[in-house]
Amino acid sequence: MSERRFTLITGRTTKQGRSIHLGKEATEYLEEISTLQMNPKDVEALQLKDGEQVRLKTPYGSTVVKFKKGDIPQGLIFVAYGGFINSLVGPDTQATGMPNTKGIEVEVERYG
Amino acid sequence: MPPVTLRLKEPLTGVPLEAESISPDLFADRSREEIEALPVAWGNEAHRLGDFFQVDGERSEEIEVEGPIGRVKWVGSAMTRGRIVVHGDVGMHAGSYMRGGEILIEGNAADFLGVEMEGGLIHVKGNAGHRAGAAYRGSKYGMRGGIILIEGNVAHEVGAYMRRGLIVITGNAEDFLGARMAAGTICLFGQAGLRTGGGMQKGTIVCMRPVELLPTFAYDCTYAPVFLRILFKGLKHLGVQTPPGATDGSWRRYHGDLADVGKGEILIPA
């Protein structure tokens, strides 16, 4: 299987919080916010190899990120707060003012 | 009395127009010139209604708006009588705080339709946005009376905090339909989203299709409530066709939300 649906979780990480002070163009920062964490079993199921990239897709857009194995339940993926997931998030706030950035359904596929 | 007709001179694309002056209460006794002079707010600028709309007719409790006016907000807000027909979409807050009369929207209604309305009828042929018939943030109660009839789909928190009145949705609803409802009735023909009736205290939500209930709702019984037959009969008068079988079937009654007062009911076909 090369394409699967996941629930995307976002949040702060230490690395993201530290590297942001180096500037938003800084390699460390960009590296951190463009890396996806995935359960090793999911990695296997998608037949992903180290160094490969994945494409995330929602009805609103898509983005390409690196992946790494992480301590995270199957079916969830995690990306640190930052510009990379912006294209996946829809504009509707359900009249709360907050776009829905937690628990978004995304399609994940191997890229390239 | 022929209606007053409003026609947008140029389509609005950016900054929204706030036009609570589009109300039968204000049009009823005014000449065309006086109607044109009614105030509207275009962003931070004060303008005249006539700057944006071609006005035809005068001194009427009936208003026809050639739409779409999806960027015109507060149409018919707080009106007490008369009738507004919008041929097309309407912007936010249409019919909010409304106390009487009727608004017919032939297109879609944006968010905050009929919020905290107290009486009258709002009929939307298309879809309605978030929080139709609900409360503005902080208010203890939403809609306090009257009827909202939506032939299309609705978004989130429709009928939330409702205190009295009736909302009928012939399409589908997104999440939190009737959340924290205090009383009143919501009748949903289509599919409900998540957390229907969450935090509900009293009131009735009728869902004509199976719905996933919160764990804090408990099953009571299966029965054929008389009031539903009366309700459906009433809907017929409003021109709403009830789905076949709905009028004579039996219903499963659940009560909740037990995390709150818990005296609300959700009815689902058995």
Place this chain on the structure above:
Amino acid sequence: MGSSLKIVGGEVYDPANGINGAVKEIYVQDGKIVEACREPSGVIDATNLVVMPGGVDIHTHIASSAVNAARGFRPEDHRHGLIAKKPGIRSGVGFTVPSTFATGYLYTKMGYTTVMEAANAPIGVRHTHEELIDTPILDKGLYILMGNNEFILKYLKAGEMEKVKRYVAWLIRSLKGYGIKLVNPGGVEQWKYGKDVEGLDDKVYYFDVTPRQILKALAWTNESLGLPHPIHLHANRLGIPNNYLTTLETMHALEGFRLHMAHIQFHSYGGENWGGFCSKAAEVAEYINTHPHITTDIGQVVFGDATTITADGPWQYRLYKLSKNKWYNQDVEVETGCGIVPYVYREKNYVNAIQWAIGLELFLLIQDPWRVSLSTDHPNGGAFIFYPWVIKLLMDKEFRSEMLKRVHKRVLSDTTLPNLDREYTLSEIAIITRAGPARALGLTRKGHLGVGADADITIYLKDSDREQMFEHPIYVLKDGVVVLREGELVGSRDGKLLFVVPPDVGEMDPEFKTEFENFYTIEYENFPIDAEDIPNREAIPAGASR
């Protein structure tokens, strides 16, 4: 400056100087009342008008972390009373918890020029100052909550009264406060475990001290520091049936000390339970009448919307359970707590109607107006903008009778209000709204129109409808400058912070810094507030220790 003006032809009510309606000229120079000035640059013709000192509110909640929490959690409240911006006037919103600019304007529009913010957690005082800076026109002071302060409880447990004294002086000096406030002494500390104190001799967990000890210790401290205002007390058992017994016991326990009983209406209840709820205003008034060391404000209930805001956490939990309205609670480290519940007082609800009547009974039964101040405990009993309505009730027996016909009939049987014929005179109103509170506060330049007083002056149109009269002053002068004319705000200006400089009673012990940092979560050095951070201020020296 150099500005001067005279007010001529007005009927002057200046009870502090024994002037009761005499037609008299008033001269103002450089913001102060003067004997006379040659060629004043302005003249206000007050012929047929009534001239009084600017109003002084001894107890109100207009600015604090708690008040701001109430604003933020009650957006529905602000759809009333919108104030649009105009040149020189900032915008704002009402209603029971108005925004800061609106607060300044609304008090001014009612002829008030000095107000006392009644409840502030020490760690939140810096916040209060920032709000007060944004509260225009008015002069302001603030009371600091101390009745549940864990340092004070700890010193009391150890019997170290001198330490209490030094600590209180340090708090007032560090925070630029005006006086000592106690709210449900001991009870708020108990609330941190979800409990309350039942009476004056209940022991507070861990500290093993009683409300009685706390009361006496702070009353003694207040006297020995010579602070201008007595301790300002929100007594135990607020709002609970039969609490009048605690109220009487509290006043008795503090005999020999000056004492200000805040919002005494909420403390004058009889009945074993809510079913038997009744008035004990007569008993409480009788005690006050025979004990001249006590001053009080009423905390009059006004029908309609209110927001209850108090440090009395356990009471607010009870009210939340009773009213089923939304509830905000914030426990504050080391010091106190805070609870907020919206509430609606209804004419036809017998408890609310009796509460309304009790307030009026107290106004009418306490004989010495100098010891009674008008308050609604804003916004607990209702918004301050309804003071004029209360004044009409006090001045107009006929109006009271009309109201008695409207409210729940149990008022007729369970209170003495229907039998009270007293009507306040204009002079008495001048006392309970300005001269009296200023005197109780020890503010020698406020509440009167004698030479040397601050030229805060309100001029009213005489109207037999006293509500109209007091709701719409014709002129308001602040520091000698006209800020309101023909009922309209004509300009804004900054008011001052009034703060007390306590006497030097010695430094805090060296180990205090360590203890402070162990209990608190901020640095000891970061706690005091630099006077320079408060741009407009006036230091009020403490008097001689008594």
Place this chain on the structure above:
Amino acid sequence: MAEGVAVKEAKELTVVKGVTCPFCGVTCDDLEVHVVDGKIKDVKNACVLGKDTFMHHLEGWATPRIKGKPATIDECIEAAAEILAKAKYPLIYGLDSTELNAQRKAIELAELIGANIDHTSSVCHAPSLQAVQTVGISSCTVGEVKNRADLIIFWGCNPAEAHPRHPSRYSVTAKGLFTPKGKKDRMVINVDVRPTPTTRMADAFIQVKPNSDYEVFSALELNRFTKFQCAPMRGHGNVVGMAQVLTWQTGYPFAVNMSRGYPRFNPGEYSVADLLAHREVDAALIVAGDAIGNFPAKMAEHLQSIPLIAIDPKESGTTKVATVVIPTAQAGIAAGGMAYRMDHIPLVMKKVVDSPYPSDREVLERILAKVSSMKNGGNGAPSPASKGRG
């Protein structure tokens, strides 16, 4: 290091104590900043995030420019004022990483130009703020947690990474009056959809399904058994301060509209995300916050299609595309002021070094003065359906 240099350094070392960290809502006020020759050489007591905030405050600095071309600060201020004075429905947004007086000025400017004003609370904590407006909250200051709490639940938050000193100062190992043994006096539970570094500090971990918090909360009624307090872990900088001052000046904590000359509040309409998604605003001023970098693409798109002013110490997604960029001194480091902790406690932020650029407050003050001479905001029209006393 040559001996002479070391001596020189020692001579000119200034240690500023009791410094408040501007980075996150924990708002530690015990930092020691070592300054030599007007440059920050070291920071003691801070967490890694706080330390980096100070140590790297000069990296990635923005430059003043108009439409991509270098300009003086004066020219930028003039250009910004022109944009704002002309706008019919502008937006002022950001305002988390700055100090109280700058926030005050931003609100005054919003009032003057009849703008919408919103800040980062809106896109991070809007639902929780609205929950408080609906049912309230039972909460406490962090010192209560330190002194008294014997059970801590970290629910859907990750202080180990987002608020690193929260556990040691307030909630896990902190020793307080009734918790003298620190961690030993407490039970710590972590509830989340995934294990995080915070999980390692906890005695127990409860994993819930994503988006199921509502159901779990519904089933738990915490205060039925004992006294619980709940505190949102507010994030970035001085976002709480902005909510505070906006509330006391306008009555509302976020999503405020001033287009009619007085404040109105409506999340879903005047909130930044909705204003942009509906493409309603016609100009924007972003102060001390990166809107483009953090917003869903559709919203960023609209921002890029209107005149956009960015006031920020550093380059960001927003400054990259802004019409006018005005760099400023970073609040809490190169500009003093006040900040609020996550529990609404105000603290003074010190200025520890100078900056060649003016403070946010000064820039806003100057824009305000310029705009003020150009126009008066708000039309004073009556409110739609504003009702009398109910």
